[in-house]
Amino acid sequence: MKTTRPKILLMAGLALALALAAGIAFSFDLPPFKRSGLIRAEDVCPSLGAGSATVSALDEVLPDKSSYSFREDTRDPRTDELDDSYQTSCFVRGDNEQLLFAGTEMLEYDRAGSWMEEAVAQFESAAALKPFAVGDNGVASSRVAAIYLPCTSHGANRHLxxxxxxxxxxxxxxxxxxxxxxxxxxxxxxxxxxxxRCDLPLNMKN
Structure with missing residues (x-):
């Protein structure tokens, strides 16, 4: 049975349309050609800590993007034991969209509960924050994790x-x-x- 010319043209047209669609999907990183960006340990903010555990955790929590970038901002390094301030930030972006923020600051609260209520609960409801054993206080949800860690013996309650x-x-x-x-x-x-330069022991568990 002969294939008529209109059928040949139709099949050729469909093949061309599929090729164009595949090209567009590849160009714009659409499925099934979406490319996953690689998180490299050398690119990660130093303040997030080094090692494969940090990279694995980032791979776990971050959405799939074609590229990732990290920006460290150490606004206030602690220069000596008499300095009562410290502040650093890490901004994680993927495809020009902010994905994660990590910040550390030296603070002083009379109670660890007050720290959670004032410093952490502004980002997540108290009901969603569940404790985990670390420092003076550790709470986390699927959106936020926070730690209140003793740091210095100078001053009343200097914590990170x-x-x-x-x-x-x-x-x-x-x-x-x-x-x-x-x-x-x-x-x-x-x-x-x-x-x-904390002079109190590093207590990662209560």
Whole structure:
């Protein structure tokens, strides 16, 4: 049976349309050609802590993007034991969209509960924040992880307040997001404890 000319033209037209659609999908990173960006340890903010655990946690919590960028901002390094301030920030972006923020600051509260109510609950409801064992206080949800860690013996209650906020998340379950954020906050707290010249022992568990 012969294939008529109109059928040949129709099949050729369909093939051309499919090729054009595939080309557009590839050019704009649309499925099934979406490219996943690579998070490299050397690009990650130093304040998030080094090591494969940090990279794995970022891979877990962040959405799939074709590229990622990290910007460190150390506004107030602690220069000596008499300095009573320390502040650093890390901004994580993917495809020009802010995905995650991590900030550490030296603060002083009479109670760890007051720290959570004033410094953390502005980013997440108190009901969603569940405790985990670290420092004087650690709370986390699928969107925020925060740690209140003793730092200096000078002054009443000089602590490091570490807060990691996930602004855009991937497809992981809430429990996996929470665990990933806890890893990032814990690593950031360990880094800050050394960089801020803390003289109290590093207590990562109660």
């Amino acid at each position: 307040s570490v807060i990691v906020r996930l602004k855009k998340h991937g497809n992981a379950a809430d429990s996996a997001l929470r665990n990933g954020l806890i890893t990032l906050a814990t690593n950031a707290a360990s880094y800050a404890h050394a960089e801020a």
